[in-house]
Amino acid sequence: MLRKSLIMMALSAAFTMNVSAVQIEVPKWQPPVPGADGSIPANAYENYSHINENAQKEAEAFRVEVQSLEEEPKADNYKIFKAKPDIVKPYKLAEFSQSTVILLHEGKNNIRLSVPNISLRGDTVKSKSSEGPLFVVRGFTSILMVGPPHGKEFSKHMHNEGVYTYPGLENASWKIFKGKTHVMYTEFTPSKTKTTYGITYLGGGDVKDPYQDKFAEVVMSNYIIPSIEPLSGLDNYSHVKHWDNFGYRIPKKAKLVSEAMEDNKYEVRTYEDVGVKIRVLRFRIDPNIVDKSLAKKQIFTFLNKYGDLETPTQYATVWNNGLPGFLIDRYKPNGESYLRHFTKDSEYYYSYRIDYDESKSLYKHKQLRDMVEYASFDNAESLRKETQWRMSDHHKKKLAANSMFNPWYMEWIRILTQ
Structure with missing residues (x-):
């Protein structure tokens, strides 16, 4: 199994290699875009796989747990895990390495982007600008909002702001709020269009998080912005x-x-x-x-x-x-x-x-x-009038009843939609 894991990691590295790096440019006298890292391949978003040390440990612990079951498992999936032990750890690692892709192709919208996070739920909320709906995706420690320009209330508490240039984007700007929670906003108009979009990304950057341990500005600058393209x-x-x-x-x-x-x-x-x-x-x-x-x-x-x-x-x-x-x-x-x-x-x-x-x-x-x-x-x-949950009813009910999960999420939606 170790040999297979090493092979998978090597192949994955080869899969994402690209000589072209992320090149976010800023005009003279403008501050650099937070988190931008020129060593990251410009196409890293295409094949993102998030498997850190904590994810490896949790996946190995799950494999050991499954194989230590002495009685015949009752659940069908555990029966298959016992019969096919080689798929147990890859199954758990696959949970951690999921990404999220957003496509908007309604009305004047015509855009695709991606973010390296798992999706737990999605909501469609009204935009104060009346230029169309805002789409929100919730992860364990992340929130992504995409749609018309938004976040005027957020702008009152920004830490810094600037403008940048990136191939295919015009009138591109960024704002960042830095406190205990890292939040970054970008606004842009795709080339040869008249449609302006806003994207807000909130990410925890917890090094102990097996799902995502990168700060919001790192994700926005190196994965979200390079992934933006017309459909x-x-x-x-x-x-x-x-x-x-x-x-x-x-x-x-x-x-x-x-x-x-x-x-x-x-x-x-x-x-x-x-x-x-x-x-x-x-x-x-x-x-x-x-x-x-x-x-x-x-x-x-x-x-x-x-x-x-x-x-x-x-x-x-x-x-x-x-x-x-x-x-x-x-x-x-x-x-x-x-x-x-x-x-x-x-x-x-x-x-x-x-x-x-x-x-x-x-x-x-x-x-x-x-x-x-x-x-x-x-x-x-x-x-889409109803919340789109991406988990079974059992887990959905636990999170929906959590005193922190929903209130925290809904408060950020309230702030961002002002």
Whole structure:
């Protein structure tokens, strides 16, 4: 197992290597952007994997706990852990190394960005500017807010501010509030557009946190800002298909080769392109069964089915216009690779899977990933009126009843939406 862990770490390092570094420039006499680190690759956000020493210790402790069970486990997942001990630690590490992707493609919005944090819940709140909704994602010790410019109340308590330039962004500025809690705000207009966005990120920077131990300004400057890009490039090689309420993208040259019902349960559409096979699948939600779109459920299902521990795999909650799905990205440069996005509306689960070989395909890995992340629902506004929890009912009730978890979060939303 140690050998496999070392192989995974080496492959992951190779996966993220890039000679191009983050280069945030500032005009003369302007203060430097807090946290900016030119040694971090500019594409580090694409393949972020957060596994620190504390995460390793917790994952090892979990492995030991599972293997020390003397009686036959009652839970199905523990039965599989006992039968397949090699997947136990990777499963736990996958929990810690999740990232979050935000896509806004409603009205005049046309933007994608990512943040290296787990997602526990998401909320859509009204913007005081009336320029559209604000989307908020909550982690264990982090909050990310994306939408129209916001945070006027926050500006009254800023510690410092400045402007910067970064490829693809215009009129870019930053503000930072430094106290016990690190909070950073950036505002910008993507090039060749007239739409201005604001992003607020609050992060704890606790070195003991197995999920995220980087301060807000480090995350904002080296992962969020470099990840900001328009979604308009998708139109160059893909188009949207509709399946009742659901919208998804496929390559323009892909052909529909079959529509079928499998196991009397799954409706499946299959598309093919050079070096690419796509399966779009849906089946009805059973309210009596735990939400299949949750991260833990998806990670467990993937590792149990494939168990390919020597290939670096990325896990991300993808928020499309305020509605969550879960992405698994197992990428082998110039080899057989796998992408899967899993989401739901009020009636169906939707699974979008791509099997491909980049050496044979017309598309690069990032093009296919950007495409598979895209998902839309005609009734998105109605669906997102409720809080989107990303955990089972048991854990959700514990956090919802926590005297600190919700009040702290809601107070920051109140401040930021002023």
